[in-house]
Amino acid sequence: MPAEVETELLGGTANRGLVVRVGDTVxxxxxxSSTATHALLQHLESVGFxxxxxxxxxxxxxxxxxxYLTGETVTTPYPDWSMTxxxxxxxxxxxxxxxxxxxDFRPVGYEWAEPVPPAYVTGLISHNDPNLDNVVFRDGVAVALIDFDLAGPGSALWDIATAVRLWAPLRPEADIHDVRRGRSLTRLRRFADAYGLTDEDRLRLVDAAADNHVWCMDYVRRGAETGHPWFHQRWTTGEADLTNRTNTWFTHQAQALREALL
Structure with a gap:
C-alpha cells in the first residue's frame, strides 16, 4: 500500500511546519491540553455544531x-473578499x-492551555484565538473555527475582544497596511452589532480588547524567551515595538473607541 501523502498546511505560529493534511484529515x-480540547470538539459535534x-x-x-474542513483561511496578502x-x-x-x-459544556478536571485573566472568566469555554488564519471561509462567508489550542475557560466577551481586535483591527492607523485603514471604529461597531453584543458587554469591550492585546503579546513574548523559533522570529522582527505602540494607542483612543460602540 502506498504511503499516505502529507501536505503541510500554512498559517499559524505555534505549530508552524507541524500541521499536515492527509486525505480528508488533519x-x-x-x-x-489535548484531552480537554478533544472533549470540547466532541461536545460541539454532539450538539450538531x-x-x-x-x-x-x-x-x-x-x-x-x-x-479537514474545506474552504479558505485568511493569510497575507489578504484577499479583497476577506476585508469586506x-x-x-x-x-x-x-x-x-x-x-x-x-x-452548556461543563468540563471538569481538564487541563487547559493558557489561563484567561480572571475578570473575563464566566465559565464558558471560549476559543481564545479567532485570528484571521483560524477562521475557515466558503464563498466569502465564515463557516468554521479551527486551531482550538488556546481554548479554555473564558467568556463570550473575551472572544469578541480577541476577534474584533484582530479583524477591525484595533491598532495604530500607521500599522494597518490594507483597506481596513481608517475604518477601525466603524468595523468595531459593526462587529458588536452583528454579534448582538449586550449593553453590559459593550461597556467593557474596549478594556477587554486592550487587556486581550497584553495577554496575547505576553504569550508571544514568553514563547520567544523560551526558544520557540517562530515566536522568537516574530517578537524580534517588529512585534515588540508594535506591542508598545498598540498599548499606547489603546490608552489614547479609549474614549473614541467607547463612543463608537454607543
Missing part, C-alpha cells in the same frame, strides 16, 4: 487526527453560533 501535534473540526483519534505517530464588511459580519455570526453551541 494531523497535529498533541499537547498537554458544524463550525469546528471533528476529533477522529490519534494516529500511529502520536498526532491528533481531525477532520460582509466577511466581518459572518465572523461575528460564527462566533455567536459557537458560543451558543458551547454554552
Amino acid at each position: 494531523r497535529r501535534p498533541l499537547r498537554a 458544524k463550525g469546528a473540526p471533528t476529533f477522529l483519534g490519534v494516529d500511529s505517530q502520536g498526532r491528533e487526527v481531525l477532520s 464588511d460582509e466577511a466581518l459580519d459572518s465572523v461575528a455570526h460564527l462566533l455567536r453560533a459557537y458560543h451558543d453551541a458551547v454554552a
Whole structure:
C-alpha cells in the first residue's frame, strides 16, 4: 500500500511546519491540553455544531487526527473578499453560533492551555484565538473555527475582544497596511452589532480588547524567551515595538473607541 501523502498546511505560529493534511484529515501535534480540547470538539459535534473540526483519534505517530474542513483561511496578502464588511459580519455570526453551541459544556478536571485573566472568566469555554488564519471561509462567508489550542475557560466577551481586535483591527492607523485603514471604529461597531453584543458587554469591550492585546503579546513574548523559533522570529522582527505602540494607542483612543460602540 502506498504511503499516505502529507501536505503541510500554512498559517499559524505555534505549530508552524507541524500541521499536515492527509486525505480528508488533519494531523497535529498533541499537547498537554489535548484531552480537554478533544472533549470540547466532541461536545460541539454532539450538539450538531458544524463550525469546528471533528476529533477522529490519534494516529500511529502520536498526532491528533481531525477532520479537514474545506474552504479558505485568511493569510497575507489578504484577499479583497476577506476585508469586506460582509466577511466581518459572518465572523461575528460564527462566533455567536459557537458560543451558543458551547454554552452548556461543563468540563471538569481538564487541563487547559493558557489561563484567561480572571475578570473575563464566566465559565464558558471560549476559543481564545479567532485570528484571521483560524477562521475557515466558503464563498466569502465564515463557516468554521479551527486551531482550538488556546481554548479554555473564558467568556463570550473575551472572544469578541480577541476577534474584533484582530479583524477591525484595533491598532495604530500607521500599522494597518490594507483597506481596513481608517475604518477601525466603524468595523468595531459593526462587529458588536452583528454579534448582538449586550449593553453590559459593550461597556467593557474596549478594556477587554486592550487587556486581550497584553495577554496575547505576553504569550508571544514568553514563547520567544523560551526558544520557540517562530515566536522568537516574530517578537524580534517588529512585534515588540508594535506591542508598545498598540498599548499606547489603546490608552489614547479609549474614549473614541467607547463612543463608537454607543
